Amino acid sequence: MYKIPETLEKIPCSYRRPADYPGRLEVFNYQTKDALDLSCDLSKRALVYLPYDYDKRQPYDIVYLSHGGWSTEESLMGTPKAPDSFKHVIDHAIAAGKIKPMINVLVTYNNRTSRDSWNYSLAIELTKRFHRELIQDLLPALESHYSTYAKSASLEDLRASRLHRGFAGFSMGSVNTWRTFEYALDYFAYFMPMSGNVKTNKLDFEQLVQDKQPSFFIFAMSGDRDFAYEAFKEQVVNLQGLVFRFADNEAKGNIAFREMPGYQHDKLAADTYTYNGLQFFWKNHMEAIK
Numbered sequence: 001m002y003k004i005p006e007t008l009e010k011i012p013c014s015y016r017r018p019a020d021y022p023g024r025l026e027v028f029n030y031q032t033k034d035a036l037d038l039s040c041d042l043s044k045r046a047l048v049y050l051p052y053d054y055d056k057r058q059p060y061d062i063v064y065l066s067h068g069g070w071s072t073e074e075s076l077m078g079t080p081k082a083p084d085s086f087k088h089v090i091d092h093a094i095a096a097g098k099i100k101p102m103i104n105v106l107v108t109y110n111n112r113t114s115r116d117s118w119n120y121s122l123a124i125e126l127t128k129r130f131h132r133e134l135i136q137d138l139l140p141a142l143e144s145h146y147s148t149y150a151k152s153a154s155l156e157d158l159r160a161s162r163l164h165r166g167f168a169g170f171s172m173g174s175v176n177t178w179r180t181f182e183y184a185l186d187y188f189a190y191f192m193p194m195s196g197n198v199k200t201n202k203l204d205f206e207q208l209v210q211d212k213q214p215s216f217f218i219f220a221m222s223g224d225r226d227f228a229y230e231a232f233k234e235q236v237v238n239l240q241g242l243v244f245r246f247a248d249n250e251a252k253g254n255i256a257f258r259e260m261p262g263y264q265h266d267k268l269a270a271d272t273y274t275y276n277g278l279q280f281f282w283k284n285h286m287e288a289i290k
Helices: 083-094 120-143 157-158 170-183 203-213 229-237 267-280
Strands: 022-034 037-050 062-066 104-106 165-170 190-192 217-223 255-260
Touching: 022 104, 022 120, 037 120, 062 083, 062 120, 062 170, 083 165, 083 267, 104 120, 120 157, 157 203, 165 170, 165 267, 170 203, 217 229, 229 255, 255 267
Parallel strands: 062 104, 062 165, 165 190, 190 217, 217 255
Antiparallel strands: 022 037, 037 104
8 A cells, every 4th residue: 555655755856857768748729718708719728748658548547737826837847849857857757666657737727818827816716717617628628639537528427537537736726726626526536735725614625525425635735934834734734524534545534734844835846746746646546445
């Protein structure tokens, strides 16, 4: 049984260099609606990370990664022509067997412009609305194009394959992760909120789980020098109870919290937490446990 370590792992410096067995980044274009005016159509894109030797004849687990404020879908892994060093980190971690080969989708809640996330109040509103685009437009289009565990693009098949789908994000992306948990829990099983809280109270979260009663796991992380640390930790820790049970694996509970001493609210923190979280996802095969 794989257990979440008490101490998070720092990213090895060597992982920042290009790997011998690299995955690839692709641009995926799709159609959706303007989040603020559903009568208007929008063309948007996501970036898709495919592991080395991706084989469309086999299904892959999939994680949707959301950026934070003042950012875009390029912020975490870069672009196909100019990959960020974190893309190399994932390449190395998969090659070393630390992370299971999986598809990562770099999404954006930016709506009309790439600078929507620079406006805090607008970004908050867009993360509240992103679940409609995610479920109605992006998941069906993307998972009918790439090889995942969804048998088709129907909402029924997307729900049926939820144990093989995760959502993660740092800062405002963490807010987006909590909103995905609230509005799309029946489509996702793994969640990785990092250094960003919401004001939804414990009772509402508990009622949400009791209404849907699905299996899930939340792996929350932050740094103790992060300006969001206190509020984020308070929200996570206060969830403890009969519904949210803290544990280091899915067999014993459904939520964990880890912190990095000295880490602040920056890209190093976002990279480090994502690197650690993806090591945990699908290590215990929740489907078999449940």
